[in-house]
Amino acid sequence: MPVLVMKFGGTSVATLDRIRRAAKRVGVEVAKGYDVIVIVSAMSGKTNELVGWVNETSPMYDAREYDAVVSSGENVTAGLMALTLQEMDIPARSWQGWQVPVKTTSAHSSARIEDIPPANINAKFAEGMRVAVVAGFQGVSPEGRITTLGRGGSDTTAVAFAAAFDAERCDIYTDVDGVYTTDPRITDKARKLDKIAFEEMLELASLGAKVLQTRSVELAMRYKVKLRVLSSFEEQSDSAGTLVCDEEEIMESNVVAGVAFSRDEAKMTLVSVADRPGIAAKIFTALSDAGVNVDMIVQNIAEEGRTDMTWSCPTDQVKRAEAAVHKAKDAGVINFQEVIADTDVAKVSVVGIGMRSHTGVAAKMFQVLSSESINIKVITTSEIKISVLIDRKYMELAVQALHDAFELEKAG
Ligand code: ASP
Ligand code: MG
Secondary structure: OOEEEEEEOHHHHOOHHHHHHHHHHHHHHHHOOOEEEEEEOOOOOHHHHHHHHHHHHOOOOOHHHHHHHHOHHHHHHHHHHHHHHHHOOOOEEEEOHHHOOOEEOOOOOOOOEEEOOOHHHHHHHHOOOOEEEEEOOEEEOOOOOEEEOOOOOHHHHHHHHHHHOOOOEEEEEEOOOOOEOOOOOOOOOOOEOOEEEHHHHHHHHHOOOOOOOHHHHHHHHHHOOOEEEEEOOOOOOOOOOEEEEOHHHOOOOOOOOEEEEEEEEEEEEEEEEEOOOOHHHHHHHHHHHOOOOOOOEEEOOOEOOEEEEEEEEEHHHHHHHHHHHHHHHHOOOOOOOEEEEEEEEEEEEEEOHHHHOOOOHHHHHHHHHHHOOOOOOEEEEEOOEEEEEEEHHHHHHHHHHHHHHOOOOOOO
16 A cells, blocks of 8 residues: 655644544545554654753753653654544554664764664554554664654654655645745745745755754655645645645746745854965864854955955854854964954845746845845855845845745745
């Protein structure tokens, strides 16, 4: 029988009543003839509570015990979902990660899935089980300890199961009804997309559209898993939600698919560093050794052998970045006059695979911002994305203006 993967996020299993509603959806797919693998998150808020307990007990916690504690939320919902399905006379069984087993690396709290042997679950399907309910977000390390995949990791569990079981589709049930051209809280002209290409979704996900964990999209792209994002609170139909798919499956689309933003950016500048070979390598090695995630980088034109180096990184890494460059200066590795941090910035990006074949997107973006008198502080581009750093107070205005200018309220 064909396999379908259905993943229910925290809000979709937040109460026993919602678990019942989710189970009814599963029942509909079982009636269509699918063997279903259900991936569940913890009840909403549960994982945060567990993380809080760990931090309160042991601020410098042992990551193996962190995983032992925070993985437990999913165990509860997996068991409750299996019981609910059984009450509906649907043969179902729950599985924790180690039972499947979901084999991961031993990088506790951010482990990667290495392998999901399908034999155990397939044997149960062969015996007549119709639904395997699997606790998302967790696995087992080569040492035999419980691991977790990082926050939001049950999306990745779902995609990995879809790949391992060659599922027809992976449906991600959540509290929004799909992927939008931008956050509907910023503009009511935001439009739900019927389809979006993997590459576009990857950019949007990593830019902070928190619908899917970025790694789940990477995995779906690599294994060509058809992903559908849809709401568990609305009526189900075959065209509901947004399909994340290969770009070949998208006939017609706008040049720009969406406008993404991130409030959580800081701009840092090293003033007056020597302009000679190897300096950039030294600066960014120091930052990366300190675990700073550098995003945009700009080097100014040099004057008299000195230049300024600017980069952006998450706001909460500014302190760490400052410490790292000062340490490198004290060690005589680099030299600079001062380090300036601007934490009142935001990143706004336009994303679309159409940019590969259309020119003028950057020019239009900059014109729109200039007509709103918004100053651009840093620019970066990739093949399908243009990002700018601007003052945070203009972020919403910029998103609205760009959404209007690229006519994203209209389907392509
Ligand atoms: N429960 C975990 C979290 O809140 C995993 C997930 O829901 O995806 O991060
Ligand atoms: Mg999530």
